[in-house]
Amino acid sequence: GENVEQHPSTLSVQEGDSAVIKCTYSDSASNYFPWYKQELGKRPQLIIDIRSNVGEKKDQRIAVTLNKTAKHFSLHITETQPEDSAVYFCAAEGGSQGNLIFGKGTKLSVKP
Amino acid sequence: DTAVSQTPKYLVTQMGNDKSIKCEQNLGHDTMYWYKQDSKKFLKIMFSYNNKELIINETVPNRFSPKSPDKAHLNLHINSLELGDSAVYFCASSTPRRIGNTIYFGEGSWLTVV
Numbered sequence: 362g363e364n365v366e367q368h369p370s371t372l373s374v375q376e377g378d379s380a381v382i383k384c385t386y387s388d389s390a391s392n393y394f395p396w397y398k399q400e401l402g403k404r405p406q407l408i409i410d411i412r413s414n415v416g417e418k419k420d421q422r423i424a425v426t427l428n429k430t431a432k433h434f435s436l437h438i439t440e441t442q443p444e445d446s447a448v449y450f451c452a453a454e455g456g457s458q459g460n461l462i463f464g465k466g467t468k469l470s471v472k473p
Numbered sequence: 474d475t476a477v478s479q480t481p482k483y484l485v486t487q488m489g490n491d492k493s494i495k496c497e498q499n500l501g502h503d504t505m506y507w508y509k510q511d512s513k514k515f516l517k518i519m520f521s522y523n524n525k526e527l528i529i530n531e532t533v534p535n536r537f538s539p540k541s542p543d544k545a546h547l548n549l550h551i552n553s554l555e556l557g558d559s560a561v562y563f564c565a566s567s568t569p570r571r572i573g574n575t576i577y578f579g580e581g582s583w584l585t586v587v
Contacts, residue, residue, distance in 0.1 A: 393574055404563065404578040405516065448514055454574055460506075460529055461576060463516040 363388040363455020367464025375472050380441050382467045384451035385433040393454040394427060394434045395461070400447045408449075409436070441471045476500050479564045479579035486554055487587055493550045494582045496564030504528075505547040506576070507539060508563040516563075522547055554586045 364387040374380050386394075395410035411418045411425045411434065418425050422441075427434040434453075438445055448468050452461040479496040486492055498505060506529075507519040521529035525541045536552045547564060564579040 395575065397576075399514075404580050406578070407575055410575070450516060459574055460518055460521055461574065462518075466514045466516070468514075 363391060363453055363462040365451060365453050365462050365464045367451050367467060369467060370465065371468045371470070373470045373472065374441050376441060376443060378441055380438045380445070380469055380471075382436045382449055382451070382469070383433060384435070384453075384464050385431075386453040386455070386462075387432065388453065388455045389429075389432065391453040391455050393459075393461075394425070395452050396425060396436050397450040397452065397463075398447045399450065399466075405450060438469075441469075443471050443473050445469060446471045477564055477566055477577050477579040479562075479582050481582060482580060483583045483585075485585045485587060488554055488556060490554050491550070491552045492554060492584070493548055494562055494564070494584075495546070495548045496579060497546050498564075498566040498577070498579075499545065500566055500577060502566035502568060502577075503544055504567045504569075505541065505544070506565040506567070507547065507549050508565060508578075510561040510563060510581070512560070520547075520549075551584075556586050559584055559586045 367384045392413040397405040398408045399405040411427050422439045424437040448466045450466050451464040455462045477498045504523045506521050509517050519533050520539045522541045538550045541547045561581045563581050565576045567576045
């Protein structure tokens with residue numbers, strides 16, 4: 362079945378710097394890769410996703426890149442702000458039922 | 474008009490008790506889930522239902538029994554609670570796989586077993 366590895370587990374940056382979180386997956390048949398943001402005490406919420414027919418997608422300060430050959434995808438946050446501090450989860454669609462398999466999360470801290 | 478709502482939000486109970494968590498979604502989705510998030514923040518799928526039918530049942534003890542009376546509801550019943558069951562349980566629903574499989578989570582139910 363699908364296995365998703367996520368790195369780093371913690372990331373601390375200064376406000377205004379960029380942050381990059383990387384994920385790898387094992388199932389070459391996976392076609393959908395969402396990213397979720399979970400603020401402290403809140404539910405995970407979708408912030409951006411990418412499908413296998415594109416290599417990059419941007420939404421304001423957030424971008425996601427996908428390399429299907431290497432089976433890895435990354436989240437890029439530019440001009441980080443304190444409110445970006447949260448746990449970020451990558452996920453890949455896997456298995457015959459297409460359920461999402463989540464990475465173990467990255468705790469991002471943005472220092473003002 | 475919360476999209477995915479679950480109750481209770483907080484639950485403190487003693488070992489050995491039986492408890493239930495209820496979940497309802499008003500998004501019209503066919504697929505619903507239960508996820509468990511432990512103290513390390515790992516999100517693990519427990520069950521998936523599609524149109525009231527069990528699709529996914531990960532390695533979860535038999536003490537956990539989901540029930541879906543209709544496609545808008547997926548309740549979770551837990552028998553003989555153990556200390557290790559303490560976690561946050563998220564109910565979720567998703568759009569059809571063919572249009573993206575976007576998961577919408579409920580607010581979570583914080584279960585503490587003492």
